[in-house]
Amino acid sequence: MDLQVNGKKYTIDIDPQTPILWVLRDHLKLVGTKYGCGIGQCGACTIHFNGTAVRSCSIPVAAAANVAITTIEGLSEKGDHxxxxxxxxxxxxxxxxxxxxxxxxxxxxxxxxxxxxxxxxxxxxxxxxxxxxxxxxxxxxxxxxxxxx
Amino acid sequence: MKLAFTGIISFGLVMILVLLSWSPIEPNQEGSKSVQRGKKIYASNCAVCHMANGMGIAKVFPPLAQSDYLMEDISRAGETIRNGLKGKISVNEASYTGMMSGFSFSDQELADVVNYITNSWGNKAEEVDATWASKIKKN
CATH class of the missing domain: 1.10.150.120 ([2Fe-2S]-binding domain)
Structure with a gap:
């Protein structure tokens, strides 16, 4: 499936039920997003989903089609947000x-x-x-x- | 002449009273302390999935804003918050098959959060209280 993360397009072959967190960390090697509780309760895995803060551990990657994902790596170019x-x-x-x-x-x-x-x-x-x-x-x-x- | 003057004054006073009693804030939105408490409970516990604007996330977390599933059965909403929910549901003609955990809210907290979600984002319902919530048992 196609993903758009931090302004870049990626095509990955993956089970659509995989949580976005693991796609980011294991497949795209964007490890700034952290695993905390795994049940959407702690906020460590927060990313932006079309600009809205969401818990990436609780959202299957299937929901990310046509969505602009931003991770901590893409929040600003030089860490100067x-x-x-x-x-x-x-x-x-x-x-x-x-x-x-x-x-x-x-x-x-x-x-x-x-x-x-x-x-x-x-x-x-x-x-x-x-x-x-x-x-x-x-x-x-x-x-x-x-x-x- | 005197009569007309008195009439104008009276009309003016009535208009002032009407303007003073008018409020741009809907009573259900801000007028209830329960709704205000519920807003805080919602922000800490529910907004993560259902989003601060109650819109949820398409195909993953169902919306609460103008949700037919929520508004057609408020008791079911209370049971869902207290005991969680598993399995397929249909919300505004879309299917959701996720899982929601139950929350250990007090009766008052449960009533407050139900009042918030059923009286926000265009939703409107009669408010419930802690006695109503006490009838919703933990499974």
């Missing part, structure tokens, strides 16, 4: 495992609402779990990014 810059500036990650998913959720949130309130940020980011519990910094970085869009 305002969310990524805020992440570095505020030294957000601790272990860093969840950050690709956090950044993908945050960037999708800001593309739909470029001036979110603190409450909207908290709510919008609430589906992404950080086991190091750096939520204060995460939310602060999203706020800072929103001011630099």
């Amino acid at each position: 305002p969310v990524q810059k805020a992440w570095v500036d505020l030294d957000v990650p601790q272990c860093g495992y969840c950050q690709a998913g956090q950044i993908m959720t945050a960037s999708a949130l800001l593309s739909q609402n470029n001036k979110p309130t603190e409450e909207e940020i908290k709510l919008g980011m609430s589906g992404n779990i950080c086991r190091c519990s750096t939520y204060t910094k995460i939310n602060k970085a999203v706020k800072q990014a929103s001011e630099n869009l």
Whole structure:
């Protein structure tokens, strides 16, 4: 089947029920997207599906036909998306495992609402779990990014 | 003359009262605290699949926005949230065969999230309460 990931077209021969996460990681070698819980509950595997944040572990690749997929590798050319810059500036990650998913959720949130309130940020980011519990910094970085869009 | 003046004043006062009582916000959208609490529960637990706009993902996660399956049986919605769902369903003439896990919500949380999804994105239904939710048993 044909896929469009980070602006590039790929043709792969694969079981259509394979979760997109494993297509990205094992077939396309885009390993920035992480496996967390595998049941769409933690947010580590978040990617953009036509600009909307989704959990790639829970979506079969069959649903990705004619969809523009963006992963953390394709969010910006030089890692300089305002969310990524805020992440570095505020030294957000601790272990860093969840950050690709956090950044993908945050960037999708800001593309739909470029001036979110603190409450909207908290709510919008609430589906992404950080086991190091750096939520204060995460939310602060999203706020800072929103001011630099 | 005096009578006409009094009439104009009275009409003006009535108009002011009408304008003050008018609100651009639909009561079902923002007026209910239950719906507002449900919005937060939805964002943390449901939006991952059904999306923040309730549209789901075509062929994978069914929509809740203007969903015939959701709105034709609110009790079934409560049971689905509490106990999950497996097998084929038809939503707005499209088939879905995925699986949804149940959620361990309190009775109030279940009522709140049901009130949110049944009163958002163009959906409209009478609100339910914790007593209603208490009748939906965990399997």
